[in-house]
Amino acid sequence: MSIITSIFDHNFQPTELTLKTKNKSYEFGRRLYTFKNAEQRYWLKYHLADTHSVLEQSFQNELNFYKQSENREISFLLPHQTIQFQEHIIFQDLIKKGEGLLLPDSxxxxxxxxxxxxxxxxxxxxxxxxxxxxxxxxxxxxxxxxxxxxxxxxxxxxxxxxxxxxxxxxxxxxxxxxxxxxxxxxxxxxxxxxxxxxxxxxxxxxxxxxxxxxxxxxxxxxxxxxxxxxxxxxxxxxxxxxxxxxxxxxxxxxxxxxxxxxxxxxxxxxxx
CATH class of the missing domain: 1.10.510.10 (Transferase(Phosphotransferase) domain 1)
Incomplete structure (x- = not known):
């Protein structure tokens, strides 16, 4: 089981959640966090809806690329998972709905x-x-x-x-x-x-x-x-x-x- 596909097992307990977004990007609605689960560190990336249409579309473009590659062996990508926030209560304090991207730290x-x-x-x-x-x-x-x-x-x-x-x-x-x-x-x-x-x-x-x-x-x-x-x-x-x-x-x-x-x-x- 990969470091991404195993993240949402019953022992999932993110710690050390830290905001990493640059100030200007934050103002435009971008959110980038790091956190730990067990001994592995991860990145969580998403964009708030209805804040900055160009940046929102750019993030959606990236999500689409990852979605298209989910069932393919692509060696140049990090292990990844796109998530629906409404399905993951653990992130409800950050955002209630929308999509995000999870990547392992590297x-x-x-x-x-x-x-x-x-x-x-x-x-x-x-x-x-x-x-x-x-x-x-x-x-x-x-x-x-x-x-x-x-x-x-x-x-x-x-x-x-x-x-x-x-x-x-x-x-x-x-x-x-x-x-x-x-x-x-x-x-x-x-x-x-x-x-x-x-x-x-x-x-x-x-x-x-x-x-x-x-x-x-x-x-x-x-x-x-x-x-x-x-x-x-x-x-x-x-x-x-x-x-x-x-x-x-x-x-x-x-x-x-x-x-x-x-x-x-x-x-x-x-x-x-």
């Missing part, structure tokens, strides 16, 4: 780089993340909002979370306006639609920041546009020079020159 996949001294181990970790992204894309989906914290580690495998902006690529109407400027591909600043390649650019930024143990900074949306479209140059520590071809392929400013798929990125990595 670790940052891109943890402190100092924990990984051997290049082969680092390369394998990058390969694992790219393989996870490839599996996601092979289902025909684009994540649309990749960030460092959306790559999680559970049972020594890489998982993806936060699927609120995800969509089937063939039905794509998503533009860069609902992306995070920190990770936005140059074309999104010009109003182009999100694609697999904009996901790959975001992954390139994630990887660059992990390998350099630095974080890109900009003050305004316009500053981010200038950074990604014109100013950003790849510079790696000498010990990571072998990853330059991969980063160069992921971070091409022109879509036509950027690596077209996660599999092609994997092939570039294996040559390193």
């Amino acid at each position: 670790e940052d996949f891109f943890a402190d780089l100092s924990a990984y001294q051997e290049i082969d181990v680092i390369q394998q970790k990058i390969l694992s993340a790219l393989s996870t992204l490839q599996s996601f894309h092979q289902l025909g989906w684009v994540h649309g909002d990749l960030k460092t914290e959306h790559f999680r580690c559970l049972e020594n495998t890489c998982r993806l979370i936060d699927l609120e902006q995800s969509f089937v690529q063939m039905n794509n109407t998503q533009t860069g306006l609902n992306a995070t400027p920190h990770y936005m591909a140059p074309e999104l600043f010009h109003g182009k639609a999100k694609t697999v390649q904009s996901d790959l650019y975001a992954f390139g930024i994630i990887l660059y920041e992990w390998l350099t143990q630095s974080r890109l900074t900009a003050k305004t949306y316009q500053d981010w546009a200038m950074l990604h479209c014109q100013q950003f140059q790849i510079q790696l520590p000498d010990r990571f020079k072998q990853f330059l071809p991969l980063l160069d392929a992921l971070l091409k400013k022109q879509v036509a020159l950027r690596v077209p798929s996660a599999q092609d990125a994997i092939d570039t990595l294996k040559i390193a």
Whole structure:
């Protein structure tokens, strides 16, 4: 029995319930809690009805993705359960009705780089993340909002979370306006639609920041546009020079020159 399917047995006694929602998101109706049951920590996520239609729809989009995958073996997802609050009295002090999402707690996949001294181990970790992204894309989906914290580690495998902006690529109407400027591909600043390649650019930024143990900074949306479209140059520590071809392929400013798929990125990595 998985850590999720066993949660609502007769011994279910959540403790240490803690609100984790950021202030602005809280004002818009989003709720994100952590709690413990036995020795396992969980996340509970839901959105209050009739508060912020865009965020409410985004959360519903994520719920729908999980519901569609409930009877399928999808290795890149965390164990999960969608719940109807009216069926679970234990949460009645929080919310009376509506739907929520339960996920087990997990670790940052891109943890402190100092924990990984051997290049082969680092390369394998990058390969694992790219393989996870490839599996996601092979289902025909684009994540649309990749960030460092959306790559999680559970049972020594890489998982993806936060699927609120995800969509089937063939039905794509998503533009860069609902992306995070920190990770936005140059074309999104010009109003182009999100694609697999904009996901790959975001992954390139994630990887660059992990390998350099630095974080890109900009003050305004316009500053981010200038950074990604014109100013950003790849510079790696000498010990990571072998990853330059991969980063160069992921971070091409022109879509036509950027690596077209996660599999092609994997092939570039294996040559390193």
